[in-house]
Amino acid sequence: MIRIVVAEDHQLVRQGIVKLLESADDLSVVGEADNGRQAIELVVSLHPDVMVLDIAMPQFDGLETLIRLEGIRPRPQVVMLSMHADPTMIRQALQSGALGYVVKQSVAEELLAAVRAAKNGSMFLSSEISGIIANNFLAESPKNLLDRLSPRESEVVKQIVEGYSTREIADGLRTSVKTVEKQRRDAMRKLEVDNLASLVRVSLELGLVIGRANRKKTGPL
Amino acid sequence: MMTKLVKEKFAWELLDAFPNAVELFEPDGTILYVNKAASFRYGKPENELLGANIWSLYPPGQAAHRKTVVNKAVNSGAPIQFTDRCEEQWVDVLICPVHGANGNVESVVTYTHDITRQIRAEERLKLVSLQLLTNQETERRRIAQDLHDDIGQSMTALILTLKAIQSDVTVAGHKTLGEQVKGTIRIVEEMMRHIRQVLYELRPPSFETTTPAKVLEALCSSLALSTGVRAVFSSQEQLPTMSNAQATALYRLVQEGMNNAVKHAKATSVWINLEYAEGEINISFEDDGEGFDLTQRVEYGLGLEGLRERFLMLNGNFDIESAPGKGTRIYGSLPIVNQKTG
Numbered sequence: 015m016i017r018i019v020v021a022e023d024h025q026l027v028r029q030g031i032v033k034l035l036e037s038a039d040d041l042s043v044v045g046e047a048d049n050g051r052q053a054i055e056l057v058v059s060l061h062p063d064v065m066v067l068d069i070a071m072p073q074f075d076g077l078e079t080l081i082r083l084e085g086i087r088p089r090p091q092v093v094m095l096s097m098h099a100d101p102t103m104i105r106q107a108l109q110s111g112a113l114g115y116v117v118k119q120s121v122a123e124e125l126l127a128a129v130r131a132a133k134n135g136s137m138f139l140s141s142e143i144s145g146i147i148a149n150n151f152l153a154e155s156p157k158n159l160l161d162r163l164s165p166r167e168s169e170v171v172k173q174i175v176e177g178y179s180t181r182e183i184a185d186g187l188r189t190s191v192k193t194v195e196k197q198r199r200d201a202m203r204k205l206e207v208d209n210l211a212s213l214v215r216v217s218l219e220l221g222l223v224i225g226r227a228n229r230k231k232t233g234p235l
Numbered sequence: 236m237m238t239k240l241v242k243e244k245f246a247w248e249l250l251d252a253f254p255n256a257v258e259l260f261e262p263d264g265t266i267l268y269v270n271k272a273a274s275f276r277y278g279k280p281e282n283e284l285l286g287a288n289i290w291s292l293y294p295p296g297q298a299a300h301r302k303t304v305v306n307k308a309v310n311s312g313a314p315i316q317f318t319d320r321c322e323e324q325w326v327d328v329l330i331c332p333v334h335g336a337n338g339n340v341e342s343v344v345t346y347t348h349d350i351t352r353q354i355r356a357e358e359r360l361k362l363v364s365l366q367l368l369t370n371q372e373t374e375r376r377r378i379a380q381d382l383h384d385d386i387g388q389s390m391t392a393l394i395l396t397l398k399a400i401q402s403d404v405t406v407a408g409h410k411t412l413g414e415q416v417k418g419t420i421r422i423v424e425e426m427m428r429h430i431r432q433v434l435y436e437l438r439p440p441s442f443e444t445t446t447p448a449k450v451l452e453a454l455c456s457s458l459a460l461s462t463g464v465r466a467v468f469s470s471q472e473q474l475p476t477m478s479n480a481q482a483t484a485l486y487r488l489v490q491e492g493m494n495n496a497v498k499h500a501k502a503t504s505v506w507i508n509l510e511y512a513e514g515e516i517n518i519s520f521e522d523d524g525e526g527f528d529l530t531q532r533v534e535y536g537l538g539l540e541g542l543r544e545r546f547l548m549l550n551g552n553f554d555i556e557s558a559p560g561k562g563t564r565i566y567g568s569l570p571i572v573n574q575k576t577g
Binding site for chain 2: 024
């Protein structure tokens with residue numbers, strides 16, 4: 015039997031959660047709290063296996079309660095409940111030791127699985143959150159260094175490698191020198207280089223600019 | 236028909252009736268003429284001013300600046316206009332070289348227009364607009380809070396209750412009824428998803444506990460997920476601290492850029508950059524959508540126009556570049572007074 019404490023300030027929601035958890039044969043709700051302080055007291059006195067913790071609560075919100083659980087032994091595994099799939103909150107919750115993160119809209123479908131996973135020490139995230147994390151992961155993948163450049167940044171870098179001056183690039187693209195300089199800085203940050211020579215080298219290596227055949231012709235035409 | 240004398244008298248009277256101060260002086264500063272407004276401005280009668288040196292009427296610093304401008308106008312032969320501030324007074328000054336018959340600059344005339352009232356009115360307008368903007372954000376926060384606390388929670392409770400009903404009726408053998416309740420749960424879940432989207436649009440998350448860069452990054456991934464547009468966010472690691480109003484302006488730019496990219500431009504990818512350079516926070520939002528002709532589409536969105544106002548009010552800059560088939564680029568920059576990074 016998995017022993018659970020539910021901390022949720024909204025009474026109707028808490029009752030619903032308790033009813034849902036109690037409907038499963040292997041789960042038992044041993045305590046209910048409507049604020050963070052009370053939740054910690056229950057953990058100290060009841061030693062639950064798992065705590066279902068709402069992120070928005072009075073008197074220590076979910077994140078603060080989570081941090082305060084740190085020093086308590088035995089420390090229960092925690093499943094966070096939130097209205098939002100906010101990546102920052104998710105990151106903070108997971109870094110502070112939560113194993114599960116369930117958005118409220120999927121609570122009926124996912125809470126039981128999240129609680130069972132937490133008891134076993136495994137992570138459980140709402141399917142929606144997995145999507146966000148996958149998205150971030152793909153966006154940060156170093157293989158796509160070039161992909162990170164916008165069309166305009168690629169164009170600016172190309173023209174820099176071809177030897178055009180900032181003023182010439184700005185005139186050609188009908189924009190200001192200041193904007194071109196900003197785009198050059200943005201491109202350099204994305205390509206992880208800190209000087210123009212490296213920018214040129216990396217652009218050639220990555221195939222953003224092919225060879226130097228089409229370099230700008232200098233001198234009178 | 237007016238005689239030359241009558242015409243001249245008429246001209247002098249006109250100049251005296253002129254509310255702007257008019258002075259005529261030689262390039263070395265010797266005053267040749269002042270109108271009534273000028274004599275009033277210097278607080279001296281006309282006969283005391285004539286023949287006096289104009290630079291002696293200004294504090295040393297200002298006199299030096301004016302001398303430089305007058306020399307420039309004399310040398311170039313072209314008029315120069317500038318705005319000057321003397322203590323609590325703001326003036327618009329036009330300095331015109333006067334050419335003699337041989338084409339050389341013989342004297343200089345200045346027109347001084349008091350614009351203090353206009354400047355004060357602009358300052359007040361800015362203050363009021365800023366206040367309106369703050370009120371709007373407060374109101375949005377309140378609505379978001381209500382949506383979150385009341386409707387969101389009640390819908391969660393509703394989903395849980397329906398779930399309990401579903402398992403009860405399923406256990407009791409009413410399989411079809413159970414399926415119907417399950418379908419109802421789906422609908423409520425979908426409603427909640429929409430409400431959450433509205434919440435996100437209404438209220439930027441707190442910038443007190445999270446840095447603006449992290450908040451914007453989160454906003455981008457959330458928008459990417461809900462719209463299906465690929466969002467590439469890039470930010471410098473260390474940004475200076477900025478005010479809540481500034482961070483909110485950046486947030487609104489990303490929202491509005493995304494709105495434009497999805498609804499109007501039908502973009503498939505967007506690129507957002509955040510950086511600090513030369514005392515300014517720069518944000519850019521680029522999309523690969525259809526773009527539009529800036530000269531044609533005057534109503535390119537109240538949203539974008541409101542955004543421009545927001546940036547100007549915060550003493551920043553705002554610019555849009557777009558052309559049909561060339562995507563759209565939105566640039567915003569905000570000055571950072573406190574240069575502490577963190």
